[in-house]
Structures are given as C-alpha cells and as structure tokens.
Amino acid sequence: MGLRRHVFRLCLLAIGLSLLAAPAAAQSVNRAAIDELNAQLLYVALPLTLFVELTLVYAIYRFRDNDDPRPTVDDPALEITWTAATGAILVFVGVSAFVVMANPYITPAAAQASTDGDAFANDTEIDVLAYQWGWEFSYGEANVTTEERLVLPADENVTFRLRTTDVIHAIYIPQLGVKQDIFPSQTMTARTRATEPGEYRLYCAEMCGAGHSKMNATVVVKNQSAYDAWMENQTAAAG
Template identity: 85%
Template sequence: MRLRRRVLQAGLVVVGLSLLAAPVTAQSVNRAAIDDLNEQLLYVALPLTLFVELTLVYVIYRFRNNDDPKPTVDDPALEVTWTAATGAILVFVGVSAFVVMANPYITPAAAEASAGGGDAFAEDTQIDVLAYQWGWEFSYGEASVTTEERLVLPADKNVTFRLRTTDVIHAIYIPQLGVKQDIFPGRTMTARTHATEPGEYRLYCAEMCGAGHSKMDATVVVKNQSGYDAWMENQTTAAG
C-alpha cells in the first residue's frame, strides 16, 4: 500500500512538472519553432524519467532485505535492447534539433549561405542594430529613422536585423520573440524574426560587456501594419 502511494505521488509530480513546462502561445515564428522542439523533447524525457524513477522505487522495495546479493547475470538481449533504444532516442533528438537549427529564422546565416551570394532576405524589413557600451541604436532601412532603446517592428512580416558593435562583444536577446545572436567587433551579424503578436517585449544584452551590462536593455514594440506605417510616417516627418 505504501509503495503504491509513493508511485502515485511520483506520477503526480511528473504530470505537474509537465504542465508547468508546457509552452504558452508563441509570439513569433522563431519562438514557435523553439517551443515545438522543447515540446517534442519533453514527450521523450517525461516517459524516460517516469520509467527510471519507477524502476528505482521497485528495485529499492524488491531488494530491501537482500542480505545475500548475487552477481548480476549477463543478459545480452537486454543489453542490445537498451543500447538500441538509447541510439534511437539520440537520433530522434539530433534530427529534431537539426531541423530547428536549419530554420532560416533560427540560423539566418545558413539561409544566406545557400542563396549563392545573393540576398536571401531582400524582401524583409531591414533594421540596422548598433550595440555599444551600454545601449542600443536602431536604424530603419532607407527611411532615415533612428531610435535609441526602443525597437519598433511590424507584425506578421519578416524582419532582418543587421547587427554591429562599436566596441566589445554584445548579444541581442529578445526572449519572447526567440531572437538571440552574438555581435562581434568588426563583423556584421544577422538575426531574423517574424513577430505574430502585437505588444511590448524586452530586449537584453546577453554577453557580459562591462560595468553597465545589467542596464543594457531596450523595449521592443510590435505594431500591426497600419500602426507601424503610421509610426514610421510620424518619425519621418519629425526627422525632416
């Protein structure tokens, strides 16, 4: 009876953890791809965790009063089975991760390389991002519009960031949009997103870059297309 109660408690804990780990609605194509991968891995990890824990509880209970233990008996069939099962799981995890890493929103450099020297994202909204100790500057294509500490994006449209730094290594990180990319001195890096939910999000620097690192953040505002066009027109008028 006590063993059954413990097994039930362990099962409830695992189920509770799975509910807590369930992803919320994604705010971008990037985040959706990452959440889908996490969900796939969760469906693999939870049964394995439950199996191992139940086996452990059974072994502890079954052999709790074994004062004369015997050597383990070789079982080639069992060893082949668990080795094959482990290999299958690793192949599944590897393939799932590769599919996500090949996504042009997660690894835009791969899409650019496959374009054969052309601009794979010519139709995207282009935003130049300049990182410096300790702030952010955003320039919006050919519109002569520049903002600091506030990034405005159109919803339901592909956006490409051209990332540069004036000093040390920085990293752009927008958790809710699934964007994260290191920025190296002397190089132009690329990040890409496709936001699906208008709203306000946070942007952080994810590389320790000096004494002001903790304050190097910005606000990301995603607007619907009409709102974005109106904002861009107001900014252009004000700049002129």
C-alpha cells in the same frame, strides 16, 4: 504505505510536466520553433524519467530484505535492446535539434549562405548598433533612428544587421526567441517574424562592462497600419 506515496508523487510529477509541455501561444516564429522542440524533447524525457523512477522503486521494494546480493546475470539480448533504444533516442534528439537549427529564423546567416544571397530581399531591414551601454536602431532607407526602443511590424519578416562599436555584445529578446552575439569588426545577422503585437524586453546577453545590467531596450510590435503610421510620423519628424 511509503511505496504508494512515492508512486503518487511520481504521478503528480508526470501531470505537472505534461502541463508544462503545453506553453502559451508563441509571440514569434522563432519562439514557436523553440517551444515545439522543447515539447518534443519533453515527450521523450517524461516516459524515460517515469520508467527509471518506477524501476528504481521496484528494485528498492523487491530487494529490500536481500542480505545475500548476487551479481546480475549477463543478458546480451537485454543489453542490445537498451543500447539500440538509446541510439534511437539520440538520433531523434539530434534530428529534431538539427531541423530547428536549420530554420532560417533561428540561423539566418547559414540559411542565407546556402542560397543565392537574396533570400531575405523582401524583409524589413533594421540596422542595430550596440555600444557601451546602449542600443541604436536604424530603419533601412527611411532615415529613421531610435535609441533604446525597437519598433517592429507584426506578421512581417524582419532582418537585423548587427554591429558593435566596441566590445562583444549580444542581442537577446526572450519572448521573440531572438539571440545573437555581436562581434567587433563584423556584421552579424538575426531574423524574426513577430506574430503578437505588444511590448517586449531586449537585453544584452554578453557581459560587456560595468553598465551591462542596464543595457536594455523596449521592443514594440505593432500591426501593419500602426507601424506604417508610426514610420510616417518618424520620417516627418526627421525631415
């Protein structure tokens, strides 16, 4: 009875993990790439977990009354098989992770360095200034600056030029899959293309002092017409 209960729990675990493998629609290209990688790794980890657990249950049941245990007999073929299988899994995981890391939205600085330097020339550029303990956003040549509120156009490539006036900070927008450390005396780069209009939260992900926990901002993603109207109003107000 105990064995059946254990197997039943394993089946429930498998069902729960399979449901987790189908997340809600991603809000950006970045997040979609990350979610896809997580799903691929889960599809590998789930059968391995079930195999190990079922093997453990079998061993407990099969040898439960063994009062005279003996060493396992050498089996070179079996050892070669599981070593090769482990190597194949590690190669799959490594290649999958490399493909995501090479994505120009996940690692834009590396992607731009490998091209002619103008790969993102058509992106909307936003200068992000981090300081203890707040955020300032400047929108290219529009002479528009906002604080604690970042507005993005939906379905448009956006490049962030990140700087800090003091210590190390990190821009982190979980729902958009954006995260990048910002180092003093350096200009860092982050990139995204939001696909779902709405409001999201931006955090500092590096401990930067007493006000770190309050160093947040609101990210607003608008469709193109709403973004253009907002930009016109901000430009008029700045003028």
